[in-house]
Amino acid sequence: MTRYIVRRLLQFIPSMILIAFVGFVIMELPPGDYVSNYIRAQALAGNQDMVAQEAALRQQFGLDQPFLIRFANWTINLIRGDFGISLATRMPVSEIIGSKLGATVAVSLCVFILSWAIGIALGVYSATHQYSKTDNFLTTISFIGLGLPDFLIALAFLVLAWQLTGQVLTGLQSPEFIGKPFSIPLLLDFLKHLWIPVTAVVVTGMAWVMRVMRGNLLNELGKNYVTALRAKGVPERTVIWKHAFRNALHPLIGALSQTLAFLVNGFVITSVVLDLPTIQVTYLDATQAQDLFLAGTILTLIGFLVLLGTLVSDLLLAWLDPRIRFS
Amino acid sequence: MEILRKTGNQTGARIARKEDEAKVVSVRRLMWLRFKRNRLAVIGGIFLLLMYLAAIFAGFIAPNDPTMVHSQYVSMAPHGLNFVDTDGNFHLIPFVYGVKSAVDPATFRKTFQIIPEEKYPLQFFVRGSEYTILGIFRTDIHLFGVEEPGKLFLFGTDTQGRDIFSRVWFGAQVSLSVGLLGVFLTLVFGSIIGIASGYIGGLFDDIIQRVIELLMSFPQLPLWLALAALVPDNWPSDRIYFAITIVLAILSWGALARQTRSMVYALREADFVTAARYSNCSDWRIITRHLLPNTMSHIIVIATTAIPGMILGETALSFLGLGIRSPLISWGLLLTDAQHIRVLVQQPWILTPAIFVIATIIAFNFLGDGLRDAADPFAK
Numbered sequence: 001m002t003r004y005i006v007r008r009l010l011q012f013i014p015s016m017i018l019i020a021f022v023g024f025v026i027m028e029l030p031p032g033d034y035v036s037n038y039i040r041a042q043a044l045a046g047n048q049d050m051v052a053q054e055a056a057l058r059q060q061f062g063l064d065q066p067f068l069i070r071f072a073n074w075t076i077n078l079i080r081g082d083f084g085i086s087l088a089t090r091m092p093v094s095e096i097i098g099s100k101l102g103a104t105v106a107v108s109l110c111v112f113i114l115s116w117a118i119g120i121a122l123g124v125y126s127a128t129h130q131y132s133k134t135d136n137f138l139t140t141i142s143f144i145g146l147g148l149p150d151f152l153i154a155l156a157f158l159v160l161a162w163q164l165t166g167q168v169l170t171g172l173q174s175p176e177f178i179g180k181p182f183s184i185p186l187l188l189d190f191l192k193h194l195w196i197p198v199t200a201v202v203v204t205g206m207a208w209v210m211r212v213m214r215g216n217l218l219n220e221l222g223k224n225y226v227t228a229l230r231a232k233g234v235p236e237r238t239v240i241w242k243h244a245f246r247n248a249l250h251p252l253i254g255a256l257s258q259t260l261a262f263l264v265n266g267f268v269i270t271s272v273v274l275d276l277p278t279i280q281v282t283y284l285d286a287t288q289a290q291d292l293f294l295a296g297t298i299l300t301l302i303g304f305l306v307l308l309g310t311l312v313s314d315l316l317l318a319w320l321d322p323r324i325r326f327s
Numbered sequence: 328m329e330i331l332r333k334t335g336n337q338t339g340a341r342i343a344r345k346e347d348e349a350k351v352v353s354v355r356r357l358m359w360l361r362f363k364r365n366r367l368a369v370i371g372g373i374f375l376l377l378m379y380l381a382a383i384f385a386g387f388i389a390p391n392d393p394t395m396v397h398s399q400y401v402s403m404a405p406h407g408l409n410f411v412d413t414d415g416n417f418h419l420i421p422f423v424y425g426v427k428s429a430v431d432p433a434t435f436r437k438t439f440q441i442i443p444e445e446k447y448p449l450q451f452f453v454r455g456s457e458y459t460i461l462g463i464f465r466t467d468i469h470l471f472g473v474e475e476p477g478k479l480f481l482f483g484t485d486t487q488g489r490d491i492f493s494r495v496w497f498g499a500q501v502s503l504s505v506g507l508l509g510v511f512l513t514l515v516f517g518s519i520i521g522i523a524s525g526y527i528g529g530l531f532d533d534i535i536q537r538v539i540e541l542l543m544s545f546p547q548l549p550l551w552l553a554l555a556a557l558v559p560d561n562w563p564s565d566r567i568y569f570a571i572t573i574v575l576a577i578l579s580w581g582a583l584a585r586q587t588r589s590m591v592y593a594l595r596e597a598d599f600v601t602a603a604r605y606s607n608c609s610d611w612r613i614i615t616r617h618l619l620p621n622t623m624s625h626i627i628v629i630a631t632t633a634i635p636g637m638i639l640g641e642t643a644l645s646f647l648g649l650g651i652r653s654p655l656i657s658w659g660l661l662l663t664d665a666q667h668i669r670v671l672v673q674q675p676w677i678l679t680p681a682i683f684v685i686a687t688i689i690a691f692n693f694l695g696d697g698l699r700d701a702a703d704p705f706a707k
Contacts, residue, residue, distance in 0.1 A: 147689035
């Protein structure tokens with residue numbers, strides 16, 4: 001097991017560098033850089049003095065150096081934990097990301113726990129009651145859920161909430177609670193806002209988990225070992241939960257890698273329309289403004305999370321299933 | 328067979344063979360039968376067929392010019408067909424009331440009131456604004472409409488006073504074709520690279536596989552956003568359309584190439600390929616005559632399952648203002664107004680195009696599911 005972990009960890013490093021490189025290249029691709037955009041905007045606003053400062057600005061941000069050197073500097077700083085500064089706000093990137101992390105994790109965790117818990121439960125039910133009325137109903141629902149874009153559901157909820165209560169529930173807090181210390185009314189207010197994004201994203205996430213779970217479990221239940229267990233007189237509950245379910249969980253664990261990234265950046269558009277203070281909105285703004293270090297860091301962070309997710313899911317699978325460990 | 332013929336019992340053999348043939352069902356027919364069994368897939372397919380037809384004949388279905396600004400009727404709620412008038416009388420042919428607009432002195436908001444005396448019955452095949460079908464046929468006959476000065480806004484109007492119902496059908500042209508075009512690109516890219524990678528193997532295969540893994544390790548949406556942000560603002564809208572299609576296709580060929588590769592890899596050692604190689608077939612012939620036909624149905628099915636994702640991607644990008652830009656119309660673009668929450672809560676009908684997006688995606692999901700089963704008719 002130790003050898004397996006070490007081997008996986010070693011594979012981790014080159015992939016990480018490649019991902020950082022891709023992230024950096026993508027941010028570099030557009031014609032012009034942040035400084036030229038900034039100066040154009042300033043010149044349009046009548047501030048001609050900035051044009052003279054172009055070279056100085058570029059030097060200040062280190063944009064005058066060749067591409068590879070910039071990338072190397074950025075990567076080395078990244079490893080040191082220094083993510084550079086945001087070109088637009090002149091704030092350290094780590095500070096910006098840190099300030100958004102709380103809200104992002106809060107929403108994401110709720111989404112993750114709810115969608116997996118509900119999805120797995122419904123999936124198991126639907127597989128063990130195949131072709132029953134409930135199963136048909138759930139299958140149809142999951143299909144529809146897969147087709148629903150979460151941001152449209154969120155918008156529909158928003159309209160609904162407005163028509164029922166007369167409140168526009170964007171963001172995660174009402175204005176009067178922002179920056180206030182923790183209290184019970186604050187928590188209630190937070191929950192009041194939280195349900196819209198969470199429900200909207202859970203509907204789609206849950207549908208997917210449910211479909212995968214149902215398919216896998218049906219597959220497992222058709223196998224010979226299940227028949228053998230049943231023939232032995234093992235109680236149905238044990239057959240399903242102790243044997244079939246554990247095997248059926250594999251593909252879901254394998255999908256964990258994508259899930260981790262989804263949690264950080266899966267519902268960009270929902271965040272934008274609901275004006276959530278999450279990292280997704282920051283990312284979108286940064287890409288549009290070509291805020292190189294900020295957008296690049298977030299993109300790399302996402303890639304990193306995918307790799308981490310892959311690592312975790314591989315290790316989990318190896319731990320769960322000796323066949324993988326020893327092959 | 329040979330032995331039977333020699334023994335002279337030819338007629339008997341022939342009858343037996345004929346009976347055999349009657350029982351044999353071609354693979355294509357098996358696929359069709361299998362597909363037909365999945366009723367949801369058939370419904371999805373029919374629905375999509377109708378949607379694509381409607382998109383082609385958008386000008387015919389839409390009663391109004393989609394770009395026409397009705398400045399008197401800005402942000403008007405859906406103003407539909409009535410069968411029963413204000414006096415409770417029933418009309419067999421539905422009609423539309425005339426509308427007069429006024430500005431509320433307190434809120435400065437436009438209000439609309441129907442004029443009970445003015446009734447415009449619905450008419451079929453009316454003459455209206457000029458349009459072309461597929462850019463070839465020029466005509467001005469619309470499926471339905473009402474006589475001037477009556478106005479028919481089935482889904483209401485947007486913040487600039489354009490008819491949402493008409494815009495939905497014109498938007499369908501872009502939104503539905505983006506998926507097809509994107510998948511076509513994916514198909515070409517993915518199958519060429521997949522076949523090459525599987526057939527050549529070795530170092531080339533390794534490199535391609537690593538690149539695909541790298542590409543797939545990024546979640547789609549953030550990369551789409553980053554790439555769509557690269558498209559310059561000042562491009563003409565048709566060029567942006569193609570750029571967006573390419574952006575959508577760039578990230579999805581990987582999965583397809585992988586599937587193709589694994590299939591080619593398995594087939595490469597199959598007896599019929601070995602036989603072809605020994606009979607001195609060129610690589611090109613082996614690929615086009617033996618490998619492609621054997622993988623094509625699978626590849627196409629995998630590709631169809633990517634269409635809904637692309638339509639959704641286009642909707643999302645256009646919604647955020649990174650995708651299709653006017654004067655082109657797309658479903659995502661129609662929804663952009665909904666980003667302003669104040670506008671949305673006061674005019675929730677601007678979300679109507681979302682229903683079309685959702686219905687199309689669900690239909691594609693159903694169809695894809697049916698096709699996947701049909702592509703493998705021998706599975707249990």
